[in-house]
Amino acid sequence: MLSQSAAWTALKSHADEMHAFNMREEFTRDPDRASRFREQACGISLDYSKNRISDTTLALLVDLATQAGVVDKRDAMFRGEKINLTEQRAVLHTALRSPDSSLVFDGENIMRSVHAVLKKIDKFVDSVHSGKHLGYTGKRIENVVNIGIGGSDLGPKMVVTALETGSPNNAPKVHFVSNIDNADFEKVAAQIDPETTLFVIASKTFTTQETMLNANTARDWFVAQTSSKGDVAKHFVAVSTALDKTRAFGIQDDNVFEFWDWVGGRYSLWSAIGLSIALGLGAKQFRDLLSGAHAMDNHFCEAPLERNMPVLMAMLGIWYNNFCDTRQYLVLPYCYSLSEFPSYVQQLDMESNGKSIDIDGNAVDYATGPAVWGGLGSNAQHAFYQLAHQGTQFIPADFIVARDTGNEFHHHPLVANFIAQTQALMRGKRVDEVSAESSLPAEDGLHSHRYFSGNRPTNAIVLESLDARTLGALIALYEHKVFVQGVVWRINSFDQWGVELGKQLAKALEPALAGETESTNLDASTQFLVDVLRA
Numbered sequence: 001m002l003s004q005s006a007a008w009t010a011l012k013s014h015a016d017e018m019h020a021f022n023m024r025e026e027f028t029r030d031p032d033r034a035s036r037f038r039e040q041a042c043g044i045s046l047d048y049s050k051n052r053i054s055d056t057t058l059a060l061l062v063d064l065a066t067q068a069g070v071v072d073k074r075d076a077m078f079r080g081e082k083i084n085l086t087e088q089r090a091v092l093h094t095a096l097r098s099p100d101s102s103l104v105f106d107g108e109n110i111m112r113s114v115h116a117v118l119k120k121i122d123k124f125v126d127s128v129h130s131g132k133h134l135g136y137t138g139k140r141i142e143n144v145v146n147i148g149i150g151g152s153d154l155g156p157k158m159v160v161t162a163l164e165t166g167s168p169n170n171a172p173k174v175h176f177v178s179n180i181d182n183a184d185f186e187k188v189a190a191q192i193d194p195e196t197t198l199f200v201i202a203s204k205t206f207t208t209q210e211t212m213l214n215a216n217t218a219r220d221w222f223v224a225q226t227s228s229k230g231d232v233a234k235h236f237v238a239v240s241t242a243l244d245k246t247r248a249f250g251i252q253d254d255n256v257f258e259f260w261d262w263v264g265g266r267y268s269l270w271s272a273i274g275l276s277i278a279l280g281l282g283a284k285q286f287r288d289l290l291s292g293a294h295a296m297d298n299h300f301c302e303a304p305l306e307r308n309m310p311v312l313m314a315m316l317g318i319w320y321n322n323f324c325d326t327r328q329y330l331v332l333p334y335c336y337s338l339s340e341f342p343s344y345v346q347q348l349d350m351e352s353n354g355k356s357i358d359i360d361g362n363a364v365d366y367a368t369g370p371a372v373w374g375g376l377g378s379n380a381q382h383a384f385y386q387l388a389h390q391g392t393q394f395i396p397a398d399f400i401v402a403r404d405t406g407n408e409f410h411h412h413p414l415v416a417n418f419i420a421q422t423q424a425l426m427r428g429k430r431v432d433e434v435s436a437e438s439s440l441p442a443e444d445g446l447h448s449h450r451y452f453s454g455n456r457p458t459n460a461i462v463l464e465s466l467d468a469r470t471l472g473a474l475i476a477l478y479e480h481k482v483f484v485q486g487v488v489w490r491i492n493s494f495d496q497w498g499v500e501l502g503k504q505l506a507k508a509l510e511p512a513l514a515g516e517t518e519s520t521n522l523d524a525s526t527q528f529l530v531d532v533l534r535a
Helices: 006-017 023-029 055-067 070-079 093-097 110-130 151-166 182-189 209-226 243-249 265-270 272-281 283-302 309-323 341-353 385-390 408-427 431-437 468-489 497-513 524-534
Strands: 038-041 044-047 143-147 173-177 197-202 236-239 328-333 371-374 397-402 458-463
Touching (some): 006 309, 044 468, 055 309, 093 283, 110 283, 143 272, 151 283, 151 341, 151 468, 197 209, 209 497, 236 243, 265 272, 265 283, 265 341, 272 283, 283 309, 341 371
Parallel strands (some): 143 173, 197 236, 328 397
């Protein structure tokens, strides 16, 4: 068992020895600390010196990663072995961003299909941007509405939000609809014109409830506005594998973009699910995004574990989660354009590693995926940072910033806050320092309210620039971090059975809520809610 292994036991003993470890004192004692605990790759710098670790901690964490077989599992993933054991699927999202011409999977060179879909995306994007693909009245496409859910929404939405200021002049504006509350669609519908709008329906099976409900609503809206079902084909495209269903919907085969069952939803933005990214940002930026992710793939495959950025971030997370009894961590971008990044990481991390059964089908006896949350700096400083600084538990945090935001007047205060918050979380403020700067008498008890314990860990992630290539590398960094943690915890990071039960129960309740049938065999609370909401 993992919790009985030599590497795990050694880390448990070491954690007991580290109770008195104080980062502030360590920086005073060791002037070289910052230079030792630092890595750089793919336009990203990682300063992890403000963590509750020593050289011994790092060595023991690398031992655990080695013992867990991270290298072998990593290589198996890139080879296309079916490491998604519960669904007997390969995990090959990395192939989607690879320039290689050959990767044989199930007897087929899948790179031919991958590159063919990319070329199809390039061609379609060019037709929209150049004005060759027009709406039913001959007008240019000015708006794109991406209709999806989960990975078919969060990934593309995050990327488009991050990079839209660099969109080509001839690119349409991209909107996103995912929630089955009709207010989501209505808000977008108020901003668009059916003559100049293209809808992208993103659903592998073309049966996803939320997506198809919104897709049908969009089609009904379009037909009601145009009085023509025949023009649906000019305004709707699909990312799917279900050609029979897309045809029935009214979408031409030429406008259906393929992806494969070895592409998991939360890893799908690199696939044709990224069509809305390419439409909004241009084919070149989409290709640059893939290139940046591939660069991080290479770093992940080639760097030794002790210098490997995804491995280091993963093992730091395991250190806090399993040996320091934290159960959450923060993602805090100090880039307004990365406002959707914490939500993206939430799905990536918690849907992947929110598991309590190991790969052998046994219940784990250790903590796995933490709760992930966060917000946009500097807004979050005036929201929940109080908890981070003076709460009863420490919460590890990733701070993310770009070196250049293009506006010096705003950039310097932004970066100053970014640095200061990591410094404050590490240093804290001692009682003598409070006394020295306060005119209040120490005996009145108010000094203690201004005391900060400090010693609260952070990673500082600095992007050389916030462009498509660096963003691709950043996303891949977090993907591989989550993968490594799943390997160490011996769980399958690539299924999501926990998502399905609620959907099944909801479908069964719909007829009762509509008054079509009487609900039966419900617990008293559920029956009460059905009665109230049906009324």
